[in-house]
Amino acid sequence: MNAARVETILHRHPLIVGSGIAGLATALSLNGSVVVTAAGVGDGSSALAQGGMAAAIDASDALADHVADTLRVGGGIADSRVAQAIASSAPELVNWLIEYGAAFDRGPEGDLMLGREAGHTARRIVHAGGDATGAEIIRALRIATVERTDIMLIPRTRLIDLIRFGDSIGGILALTDDGSVEAHIAPGVVLASGGIGGVYARSTNPRDVQGAGLAAAARQGATLADLEFVQFHPTALAVRDHPAPLVTEALRGEGAILVDENGTRFMVDIHPDAELAPRDVVARSIWQHRRSGHRTYLDSTSSVGDAIQERFPTVFTAALEAGIDARRQPIEIAPAEHYHMGGVATDLDGRTSISGLWACGEVASTGLHGANRLASNSLLEAAVMGHRVASSVASSVLETADEQGTVPVDAFDRASRYYEADTYSVRQIAWNNIGIARDRQGLEQALEELEAIDGPPSDSSTVAGLIAAAALERTESRGAHYRTDFPDLDGELAERSHVTPRPHARVELSPLSASVIR
Numbered sequence: 001m002n003a004a005r006v007e008t009i010l011h012r013h014p015l016i017v018g019s020g021i022a023g024l025a026t027a028l029s030l031n032g033s034v035v036v037t038a039a040g041v042g043d044g045s046s047a048l049a050q051g052g053m054a055a056a057i058d059a060s061d062a063l064a065d066h067v068a069d070t071l072r073v074g075g076g077i078a079d080s081r082v083a084q085a086i087a088s089s090a091p092e093l094v095n096w097l098i099e100y101g102a103a104f105d106r107g108p109e110g111d112l113m114l115g116r117e118a119g120h121t122a123r124r125i126v127h128a129g130g131d132a133t134g135a136e137i138i139r140a141l142r143i144a145t146v147e148r149t150d151i152m153l154i155p156r157t158r159l160i161d162l163i164r165f166g167d168s169i170g171g172i173l174a175l176t177d178d179g180s181v182e183a184h185i186a187p188g189v190v191l192a193s194g195g196i197g198g199v200y201a202r203s204t205n206p207r208d209v210q211g212a213g214l215a216a217a218a219r220q221g222a223t224l225a226d227l228e229f230v231q232f233h234p235t236a237l238a239v240r241d242h243p244a245p246l247v248t249e250a251l252r253g254e255g256a257i258l259v260d261e262n263g264t265r266f267m268v269d270i271h272p273d274a275e276l277a278p279r280d281v282v283a284r285s286i287w288q289h290r291r292s293g294h295r296t297y298l299d300s301t302s303s304v305g306d307a308i309q310e311r312f313p314t315v316f317t318a319a320l321e322a323g324i325d326a327r328r329q330p331i332e333i334a335p336a337e338h339y340h341m342g343g344v345a346t347d348l349d350g351r352t353s354i355s356g357l358w359a360c361g362e363v364a365s366t367g368l369h370g371a372n373r374l375a376s377n378s379l380l381e382a383a384v385m386g387h388r389v390a391s392s393v394a395s396s397v398l399e400t401a402d403e404q405g406t407v408p409v410d411a412f413d414r415a416s417r418y419y420e421a422d423t424y425s426v427r428q429i430a431w432n433n434i435g436i437a438r439d440r441q442g443l444e445q446a447l448e449e450l451e452a453i454d455g456p457p458s459d460s461s462t463v464a465g466l467i468a469a470a471a472l473e474r475t476e477s478r479g480a481h482y483r484t485d486f487p488d489l490d491g492e493l494a495e496r497s498h499v500t501p502r503p504h505a506r507v508e509l510s511p512l513s514a515s516v517i518r
């Protein structure tokens, strides 16, 4: 095995990749940590979350109902034990966020205002700033993190690969914004690197979030779960692809209608609930209508009218920035990738199948969401699991490794070509054939096209390939996974899916510079 020389930094504390709600909740719950994050601290999907966080705290609500709603929306394969554990932590989590300064919306008596969203049988959505919940949570957690002297923040630095010592993960190979490659050696690594939006041509996620943690775990041979289940949001503003600004479904709940360029309410002929049909049905219908040459709009001018400015300020402002006055004009919308139910398989402590490696938030798959995510359950899961991961890491006897580390053999090649990687082609391939509606021919074609892209496989190409392979295997339609060649549910397939990729060949690392212990 050849050795590759690299600047090496030794850390005394566990290392967290990512600074969305999962990463920050983990860091704040540990005594000492290092946070390596691709962009600025707090950047990611979390800060864009609109609707809020689910918690059964109303007197008329019950934990059992939150669990039942989660399982029903999860398409028959969500894990009831996980749903019970996470939903039961929700009230405590809301208090934890309030203690950190998150200012949730309150009524005249000072009680938390609770919204209702699709799939929930009760009002249980805690929100902030109307539709700016994620921004408020991240504002509060970011301030708390920056104030903590035991949290070392390393922004503008990307995970390229995980470093393995024997059978355990003990660090990451990272690429800084100025192009340097560094080895960060640490006693334990927590992946909190978010979802996979950057894999698709259109997503509500920032483009930075492109499955880096999932791809790195796959290259180490970690077990992955439920990869075929990708949720597409039906209504994102059709002005920009990354992030495509979300137009919350609460507007449809308030009576906004979907029309095409002729003013035709096309959903009326498709589903008895028209605009309020399940999220995947609406997303598919809009996608098909646009593919047949139509343009699609959300019209809230009669139902919500001027109130959109006060009640949905994020949507109103995003539309205004695109030159649309949503009080008077319909908003052009199109579906966009929104959330990945699949990810690195973990237990309820966030442990992956590889020692020294934990995962939480959207990069992980606990089984909470099954085949489809109940609205407002993901901020909740990310923060609850951040706490649980921190306890698990703290109770594990971990030491910074002193033996020779290894990384996948193409890690340095991928780092040096990081900015040239053909992610554009991946996004088109994924959108066209691994997207909202899939079939065998399209999935096989996608796999061939991904294979034909020049250079070492990028993270997004690896993730797209894994999703395509999992989607090929699932010969039925369930939750967010829709196969036009297998449009029905198959009772025999009512199980989560797991895959353990073969680990990549590895190369040894040897320190180039004197190691710095921080």
Ligand SMILES: Cc1cc2nc3c(=O)[nH]c(=O)nc-3n(C[C@H](O)[C@H](O)[C@H](O)COP(=O)(O)OP(=O)(O)OC[C@H]3O[C@@H](n4cnc5c(N)ncnc54)[C@H](O)[C@@H]3O)c2cc1C
Residues within 6 Å of the ligand: 017, 018, 019, 020, 021, 022, 023, 036, 037, 038, 039, 042, 043, 044, 045, 046, 047, 048, 049, 050, 051, 052, 053, 054, 133, 134, 157, 158, 159, 160, 192, 193, 194, 195, 204, 205, 206, 208, 209, 210, 211, 212, 213, 246, 338, 339, 360, 361, 362, 363, 375, 376, 377, 378, 379, 380, 382
């Ligand atoms: C527009 C929008 C609205 C939403 N609304 C809601 C809602 O109302 N309620 C709800 O529950 N959920 C909502 N969601 C989903 C929810 O926001 C996310 O699932 C959740 O915030 C994920 O948190 P996270 O910490 O796992 O990931 P993120 O918040 O995405 O954070 C990932 C972090 O990892 C970093 N990162 C990525 N790649 C690398 C790398 N290679 N190296 C280093 N760092 C890296 C990113 O920069 C970021 O800091 C919404 C999502 C979007 C996009």
